[in-house]
Amino acid sequence: MLHVNARGMKCPWPALRAARAMREADAILIEADDPIAPSELEALAQQQGWDFAALDACRFSLRRAA
Structure with missing residues (x-):
């Protein structure tokens, strides 16, 4: 599982970061x-x-x- 740190970012940045990460991974853990x-x-x-x-x-x- 890929970890994405979006703490301190205002929306829509966490969602954009998540969408980008999901291009390369099947699962992510995002902190926001x-x-x-x-x-979002x-x-x-x-x-x-x-x-x-x-x-x-x-x-x-x-x-x-799945």
């Missing part, structure tokens, strides 16, 4: 502390058909659906 990031990342995952999970307030998992 912008309060809008969870909804979940929307991105739904749009792309990926699985999304909030691991805690600032850590999220994106994974290609």
Whole structure:
């Protein structure tokens, strides 16, 4: 699983970073502390058909659906 650090970045940057990372990986763990990031990342995952999970307030998992 690829790790992406997007702490300190305002949306839409965490979602853009996640989309770029998912070009090369089947799963990523992204850290993002912008309060809008969870909804942005979940929307991105739904749009792309990926699985999304909030691991805690600032850590999220994106994974290609099996």
